[in-house]
Amino acid sequence: MDYDTYESNAVELAVDLANTGRDVPGWDETFLTAHEDWFTPGTSLHAEGRDVARLAALADLVRSLAAADDQASAMRGLNDLLGLARPRPYATDHDGELHLHYAREDAGLLEQVTTTVAMGLSQLVVQHGWQRLGICSAETCDDVYVDTSRNASRRYCSNTCASRSTVAAYRARRRT
Template sequence: MNFGTYAGRALHTAVDLINSDDLSTGEAAATLLRDRGWTVDQPLTPDEVERLRALRPVLRYIFTSSTPHDGVRHLNAVLADMRALPQLTNHDGAWHWHYVQPDADLVDRVTTRCAVALLSVVADAGASRLRTCAADDCTNVFVDLSRNSARRFCDARTCGNRTHAAAYRARRRDNQPQ
């Protein structure tokens, strides 16, 4: 499953924001956004950082809601609150969507693009692709973009390996003669 660069960046931004531990400074927040292709010329203000922190549980809800309908309703309400109005533009050379007015601030742009990206996954591939990590000690979320929709861990190298190693040790321990 592939989302275009523009939508993909917003999707990865949403996951990174939800899973982020360090949004303590304007520079940390700016770095997170820059790493996902956002144009951020200066550190975010304390108010912007607080708004990004507040956005994390708002976006997380679609991953953890009891039904897909609840999660979709929730993000639709976010878009309504933002007065999102999709407009196709090519001001940077490539056609892409804007969901808020050109004078909207960075956090409003992040909010709308992330919400639309998550809703696009539900529309294009189903809510079951929005998952929480299966590792017992991890609360991270991820979007399963695998062909067969079989991904279980936010990161196979850490959470997956740790879980599989623990299961192996438990099996060996259970099979030891008493």
């Protein structure tokens, strides 16, 4: 199994959506533009009105799936996402690499992003386990991460958060 392949692809899109701060105006367009490759050329990446709210709701669904601490709640989270997806996969090599896109080519923006997120995460969870998706344990961070470690033992989104937490725990121990 290639542990590196988790984090490229549709899972990266899903994780980035969950981690995009929504207090910045235009967050939706910034996020969508960063993942432009996933959308059929010509799709307007400008989410309007209700679509921004639907994108935010999708981000929340990814978060609650990542927060699941047992298989039953992970399954519920996954099924909530899959219930919104309209998969119609096709193979493409638009970037030189043969890979799947999950939504109809002529689907609207929200249908494309929702379907890509749901299909990407469902492959990750079904093939590698719901434990692979988590929320950072660092006190000052709540980023969603994908655990690509060999034994699925990660608790932090990054080395930065891991070492910051180690230092904080060390200081706390010394104080007592």
